[in-house]
Amino acid sequence: MTIDADQETIRKQFLPYALPSIGEEEIAEVVDSLRSGWITTGPKVRRFEEDFAEYIGASNAIAVNSCTAGLHLALAALGIGPGDEVIVPTLTFCSTANIVVHLGARPVLVDVGEDFNITPEAVDDAITSRTRAILPVHFSGQPCDMEAIYSLAGRHGLAVIEDAAHAVGATYHDRKIGCDAQQCDTDGVPRAVVFSFYATKNMTTGEGGMITTADPTFAERMRLLSLHGMSLDAWKRYTSAGSWYYEVVMPGYKDNMTDIQAALGIHQLRRLDGFITTRQRYAGLYDDAFSELEELVTPVVRSDRTHVYQLYVLRLVPDRLAIDRAQFVEELKTHGIGTSVHFIPVHLHPYYRERMGHRRGDLPRAEAIYDQIISLPLYPHMSEDDARDVIRAVRRIVSGASISGHIYRAAS
Numbered sequence: 119m120t121i122d123a124d125q126e127t128i129r130k131q132f133l134p135y136a137l138p139s140i141g142e143e144e145i146a147e148v149v150d151s152l153r154s155g156w157i158t159t160g161p162k163v164r165r166f167e168e169d170f171a172e173y174i175g176a177s178n179a180i181a182v183n184s185c186t187a188g189l190h191l192a193l194a195a196l197g198i199g200p201g202d203e204v205i206v207p208t209l210t211f212c213s214t215a216n217i218v219v220h221l222g223a224r225p226v227l228v229d230v231g232e233d234f235n236i237t238p239e240a241v242d243d244a245i246t247s248r249t250r251a252i253l254p255v256h257f258s259g260q261p262c263d264m265e266a267i268y269s270l271a272g273r274h275g276l277a278v279i280e281d282a283a284h285a286v287g288a289t290y291h292d293r294k295i296g297c298d299a300q301q302c303d304t305d306g307v308p309r310a311v312v313f314s315f316y317a318t319k320n321m322t323t324g325e326g327g328m329i330t331t332a333d334p335t336f337a338e339r340m341r342l343l344s345l346h347g348m349s350l351d352a353w354k355r356y357t358s359a360g361s362w363y364y365e366v367v368m369p370g371y372k373d374n375m376t377d378i379q380a381a382l383g384i385h386q387l388r389r390l391d392g393f394i395t396t397r398q399r400y401a402g403l404y405d406d407a408f409s410e411l412e413e414l415v416t417p418v419v420r421s422d423r424t425h426v427y428q429l430y431v432l433r434l435v436p437d438r439l440a441i442d443r444a445q446f447v448e449e450l451k452t453h454g455i456g457t458s459v460h461f462i463p464v465h466l467h468p469y470y471r472e473r474m475g476h477r478r479g480d481l482p483r484a485e486a487i488y489d490q491i492i493s494l495p496l497y498p499h500m501s502e503d504d505a506r507d508v509i510r511a512v513r514r515i516v517s518g519a520s521i522s523g524h525i526y527r528a529a530s
């Protein structure tokens with residue numbers, strides 16, 4: 119179905135849903151690594167960890183090869199395994215739940231609120247005697263209600279591992295997600311925060327991630343596990359300062375970041391605040407354009423935290439539109455606009471349906487959200503004109519498909 123077959127499409131050139139912003143500094147730094155001969159974990163990884171720790175305000179930062187690996191390491195370092203339960207919001211990327219399964223534990227999938235974040239009520243309802251950890255996801259770059267979540271964790275003796283894949287640079291009560299200061303408020307709760315540098319995220323190393331924690335013992339355990347469980351500084355064994363001797367103190371994993379990735383990360387980090395400002399500016403343009411339309415709901419924004427807009431998720435109001443989400447996505451494509459959907463709720467995937475006995479209806483808010491959402495292009499590499507093209511395309515589709523629109527009146 120094409121609503122404006124008789125009208126010109128908005129763009130001649132397709133606007134991809136996401137593109138990274140890679141500058142000349144990043145390219146030169148990668149080339150420098152390649153020429154140096156040191157291409158795996160080395161001095162640039164250490165520098166990136168130090169820079170990142172300083173930016174976030176964390177005393178420990180551990181670079182890893184993905185956010186998925188970091189989340190897995192944090193749970194593994196806590197000794198979570200068979201018989202344990204970890205509370206995970208269903209509206210997330212599959213890896214947030216998959217890593218719990220990898221450890222033989224059970225992900226307990228719970229519903230989200232109107233801001234798409236896990237709700238403290240859902241967490242509270244899901245806590246059992248087997249619960250070991252809560253895994254909140256700062257959806258789209260807006261922090262969860264951390265005060266309530268940490269208070270629950272403190273009361274029940276649970277760990278909190280934050281999936282901050284979207285949230286590098288975001289703040290909660292004026293403090294950066296992942297910083298020590300926030301962790302001091304939560305004495306006694308083991309805590310790690312894990313960031314993603316995947317290609318579409320707010321800063322990228324191609325693939326990559328970082329864990330921060332205020333707890334030096336927890337940090338050391340995760341660092342050990344990230345490289346085969348080999349005694350610390352084993353990565354130096356090929357330098358003149360190193361030694362051939364190392365000891366394996368536990369069977370670790372292979373989750374280390376390479377210097378080639380860190381070369382990108384060092385420069386991406388320096389540009390991050392600028393990236394965030396641009397994302398926030400484009401999000402403001404979208405909000406202004408769409409909030410007045412009854413057919414659309416713009417993201418719910420909380421006043422006590424900053425949103426870094428890793429995603430801009432637009433919600434359709436089904437009663438007011440004659441087309442569904444799938445048709446909306448197709449219409450945007452015909453106008454040259456790429457989109458995505460974040461996320462297919464984890465409990466609706468076949469593996470989780472079968473393993474956990476889930477079905478539609480179990481987590482109704484996330485299901486309703488899923489049916490109605492579209493992620494629009496929003497990244498610093500696109501221009502303001504690109505953002506205005508997105509706005510024009512969305513407006514045109516809405517006016518053609520509005521339930522009171524003449525086209526559908528005539529057709530019905």
Ligand SMILES: *Cc1c(COP(=O)(O)O)cnc(C)c1O
Pocket residue numbers: 183184185186187210211213214255281283284313314315316325326327
């Ligand atoms: C991207 C993403 C991840 C995984 O990050 P990787 O670095 O690709 O492993 C985890 N959780 C959420 C919510 C994500 O969006």
